[in-house]
Amino acid sequence: MSAARHGKMTKSRREFLAQTGALLSAVSLVKGGLIYGHHVGEDNTIQLALVGCGGRGTGAVADAFSTTGGPVKLVAMADLFADRLEGSLQNLQSKFPDKVDVPPERRFLGFDAYRHAIDCLGPGDVVILTTHAAFRPVHFEYAVQKGVNVFMEKSFGVDAPATRRLMKAAEESEKKNLKVGVGFMWRHSKARQEVIKRIHDGVIGEIHTLRIYRVHGPVFTPRLPPGANEIEFQIRHAVCFNWVSGGFFVDWHCHNVDVACWVKGAWPVEAQAMGGRCYPDAGNLFDHYTVEYTFADGTKLFAFSRHMPNCWSTYSDYAHGTKGSAVIMTDLSDPKPKLYKSQKMVASEEIWRYPEPDINPYHAEWQVLLDAIRQDQPHNEARRAAEANLATLMGRMAAHTGQYVTWEQAWNSNFQYVSDIDKLTFESEPPIRADKEGRYAPALPGSSQEI
Numbered sequence: 001m002s003a004a005r006h007g008k009m010t011k012s013r014r015e016f017l018a019q020t021g022a023l024l025s026a027v028s029l030v031k032g033g034l035i036y037g038h039h040v041g042e043d044n045t046i047q048l049a050l051v052g053c054g055g056r057g058t059g060a061v062a063d064a065f066s067t068t069g070g071p072v073k074l075v076a077m078a079d080l081f082a083d084r085l086e087g088s089l090q091n092l093q094s095k096f097p098d099k100v101d102v103p104p105e106r107r108f109l110g111f112d113a114y115r116h117a118i119d120c121l122g123p124g125d126v127v128i129l130t131t132h133a134a135f136r137p138v139h140f141e142y143a144v145q146k147g148v149n150v151f152m153e154k155s156f157g158v159d160a161p162a163t164r165r166l167m168k169a170a171e172e173s174e175k176k177n178l179k180v181g182v183g184f185m186w187r188h189s190k191a192r193q194e195v196i197k198r199i200h201d202g203v204i205g206e207i208h209t210l211r212i213y214r215v216h217g218p219v220f221t222p223r224l225p226p227g228a229n230e231i232e233f234q235i236r237h238a239v240c241f242n243w244v245s246g247g248f249f250v251d252w253h254c255h256n257v258d259v260a261c262w263v264k265g266a267w268p269v270e271a272q273a274m275g276g277r278c279y280p281d282a283g284n285l286f287d288h289y290t291v292e293y294t295f296a297d298g299t300k301l302f303a304f305s306r307h308m309p310n311c312w313s314t315y316s317d318y319a320h321g322t323k324g325s326a327v328i329m330t331d332l333s334d335p336k337p338k339l340y341k342s343q344k345m346v347a348s349e350e351i352w353r354y355p356e357p358d359i360n361p362y363h364a365e366w367q368v369l370l371d372a373i374r375q376d377q378p379h380n381e382a383r384r385a386a387e388a389n390l391a392t393l394m395g396r397m398a399a400h401t402g403q404y405v406t407w408e409q410a411w412n413s414n415f416q417y418v419s420d421i422d423k424l425t426f427e428s429e430p431p432i433r434a435d436k437e438g439r440y441a442p443a444l445p446g447s448s449q450e451i
Contacts, residue, residue, distance in 0.1 A: 184381065230434065
């Protein structure tokens with residue numbers, strides 16, 4: 001924001017407050033045509049600003065609108081690309097016409113658009129951070145500085161310096177009593193909560209092995225078209241570029257890693273991994289990863305991530321203990337958890353199953369967040385988001401470098417994909433370049449550096 005614009009807004013604010021002192025207890029600020037904060041009388045509307053207007057962001061707004069307890073309204077939107085912002089806006093307006101109030105002056109484009117969108121909010125409101133992970137620490141840091149509550153999607157940082165930056169902002173958000181929800185919706189799944197409670201109660205004994213799988217079809221990235229802006233191309237195909245999203249092992253598998261560590265009640269201390277690429281059109285990623293994590297007591301967590309055509313597929317999580325075993329999830333939308341009295345996961349060995357379809361965890365996580373705001377109850381998931389992000393990064397580091405990686409090495413790594421992400425523009429030098437065929441080289445274990 002320019003100094004002139006900031007000065008004009010500051011002057012307007014002073015004049016307004018001077019003229020309306022009687023309303024000071026009910027209204028906290030006026031800016032951009034919005035009256036925000038804690039509202040007069042029965043109007044306890046929570047206003048939202050959406051930063052990142054892709055599918056995740058559009059879905060998050062709809063999930064926020066599903067909540068009860070008071071009105072929720074979308075008042076500002078920001079994105080790098082006009083087509084994504086307009087597509088999201090049209091989608092939301094068609095489904096929720098009475099909950100969307102985003103006139104042209106509150107639609108912001110560009111790398112600094114997040115600032116303008118957050119500036120439309122005040123205490124009691126929520127910014128939704130759903131851009132790709134490269135920008136998450138920058139945006140979260142600004143929201144915390146402005147004292148705005150946050151919902152941010154995973155993943156949360158593409159390398160260790162970014163994760164440390166996010167953690168620092170998380171600590172500051174705790175000091176300010178901000179409410180922060182993160183995109184680990186499975187923590188709010190009733191079915192998963194019930195099975196993990198029973199595991200923690202000792203029903204299957206001491207946990208010694210965990211297995212998590214996300215194996216399905218490929219994530220296709222086309223070749224770089226001649227004359228294309230390379231930064232725009234990579235951002236638009238973010239999931240296949242480590243510097244933008246962390247890569248799909250981090251961006252997607254962090255869910256499963258977080259759940260497995262929830263089951264164990266700890267974060268892993270070491271990781272070794274293998275991976276590679278069989279098909280070339282996968283950005284600069286491997287198309288398969290296998291990670292062996294080790295916890296402090298020797299417990300193992302095995303993570304499997306493969307994205308290839310015509311292969312066996314599953315999306316599931318399992319736990320094994322000294323007295324039995326558990327299915328944590330066999331289906332994304334309805335996990336159907338079960339407990340067994342042995343390592344044989346067959347009907348004759350079953351001792352418990354969740355008796356009904358799961359609640360919608362995407363809705364549940366928003367209900368918890370907005371209830372905490374309205375009731376001023378503690379709710380801040382940012383620290384755990386940073387820790388789960390680092391655990392997943394540790395696995396990717398091990399696969400890409402071919403090295404055995406400890407938690408301390410991962411946390412202290414100074415490897416950074418983009419050192420000046422705050423200053424990135426479409427005119428910047430791309431973090432990676434395509435070859436003459438428009439394809440990107442993957443990591444080379446034994447040579448590549450990420451630690």
